[in-house]
Amino acid sequence: FGQQIAWGESNAIVFANSVIGARTNRYGDFIDLCCAMTGRAPAWGLHLSENRRGRILFELDVPDSEPSDSLFVGVGLLIGQASGDRVSVIAGLPRPRDEDQLKALGAAAATTGAVALFHAVGITPEAMTLDEAFQGHAPDETIRITRADIDHALARLSTVPDGAPLAAVSLGTPHFSHEEWMRLLPLLREAAPGRRIPIYVNTGRATLTRLQEEGALAGMEAFGLIPVADTCTYVTSILERLDGVVMTNSGKWAHYAPGNIGVSVAFAEMRDCIRSAAAGHVVRSAS
Secondary structure: OOOEOOOOOHHHHHHHHHHHOOEOOOOOOOHHHHHHHHOOOOOOHHHOHHHHOOOEEEEEEOOOOOOOHHHHHHHHHHHHHHHOOOOEEEEOOOOOOOHHHHHHHHHHHHHHOOOOOEEEOOOOOOOOOHHHHOOOOOOOEEEEEEHHHHHHHHHOOOOOOOOOEOOEEEEEEEEEOHHHHHHHHHHHHHHOOOOOOOEEEEEOHHHHHHHHHHOOOOOHHHHOEEEEEOOOOOOOOOOOOOOOEEEEOOHHHHHHHHHHHOOEEEEOOHHHHHHHHHHOEOOOOOO
16 A cells, blocks of 8 residues: 556556555556666656545445446446546445456546546545545535436447347456456356357456466356456457457446447346357346
8 A cells, every 4th residue: 555656557557546555647658667667656646645635526326235346337437437537536335345346447437537546435545534535625526426327327338239149248357356257157157158159258367377277267168268368358359250249247348349349339247248148149137
């Protein structure tokens, strides 16, 4: 906590600043390498305490005691759109199940905006109270977020309706953690997808190595599982088909993939993505 670092990659930056409490600006290629070689980072921006105070307040009116992953994605999409590069403060955010839900929120916020730091009151390390998050100042702006706002933001991620034939599933943007894999693998065994629809999962090489050493991926090829290490399927030619619908649980992937690789997208919870792979078409619980 509080360490000065120099990181690149938008969702890694917002996670480091917000969830870990380390300090970095949004560094582009080569600037982070210069920091590494010199052992120094510029004394400006989010490296300085006074620049880490909240500027815009989001008040959530979402009475979810067990919030879904998509709720965090939706909140991230909305605060990114409204904040730009201002430090966001979220009041009323349900306590997350784990860090992965905060990771998804930050990734979405850094996708629709230039958010490098958010504070979630009572959750993230620099925002145990509203006053601490704003360092004693009043917010420049206050925005209320309702469940309807979140549902609308999530609906805009999908470019196809329920029932659309499915070409692939892509998970893990940001990269899947070991904990996310432990939630995915039982879903694969339960649904037993057998329609030859590939399920791509982006993850880090260290996580993939650990899974292989544990034997956790044994037999998963039969369900169409294709692990992808150290990159994401929306930035390079990995998907076998680019002429169909790809389903994802990632707000970041859903936002970028249509423009980057030309696919149609259906967004849903991870469980629905796996159910859809088994059915061969888009299936969502709300439908």
